[in-house]
Amino acid sequence: MKREVPLRKQLEAQLETLEQRLVRLEDHQRNRHDRGPTLDSDDHAIELENEEVVEALIPKTMDEITLLRRALTRLDALLPGESITCDRCDKPIDPRRLALVPETRFCARCA
Numbered sequence: 868m869k870r871e872v873p874l875r876k877q878l879e880a881q882l883e884t885l886e887q888r889l890v891r892l893e894d895h896q897r898n899r900h901d902r903g904p905t906l907d908s909d910d911h912a913i914e915l916e917n918e919e920v921v922e923a924l925i926p927k928t929m930d931e932i933t934l935l936r937r938a939l940t941r942l943d944a945l946l947p948g949e950s951i952t953c954d955r956c957d958k959p960i961d962p963r964r965l966a967l968v969p970e971t972r973f974c975a976r977c978a
Contacts, residue, residue: 874942874962874965874966875942877966878935878938878939878942878965878966879939881935882936885928885931885932885935886932888924889925889929889932892921892924893925896918896922896925934970937969938969938970950962951965953974953977954973954977955974955977956974956977958974959974960973960974961974961975
């Protein structure tokens with residue numbers, strides 16, 4: 868039987884993974900100038916495509932990091948035994964939903 872990981876630990880693990888990804892992406896971007904020019908046109912096209920992907924992933928990763936940090940801040944504001952509640956119906960939001968969509972302010976029913 869699969870054991871549930873507490874929400875805080877799950878969000879912290881996701882945050883760590885994203886922060887590591889961001890470091891790798893930024894390193895890749897910084898080091899692209901250190902790599903010499905590619906003479907082969909096919910390789911050059913692939914390099915350009917890779918650079919476009921990296922450029923798109925950096926802001927997306929940064930946004931995801933921000934959302935996870937906000938979710939952790941919301942968890943920190945709770946008293947022991949409290950749950951994050953839906954802004955619409957004021958019922959607790961399922962921790963599995965929060966793990967999937969940490970920035971959510973609504974339960975699955977109200978979303």
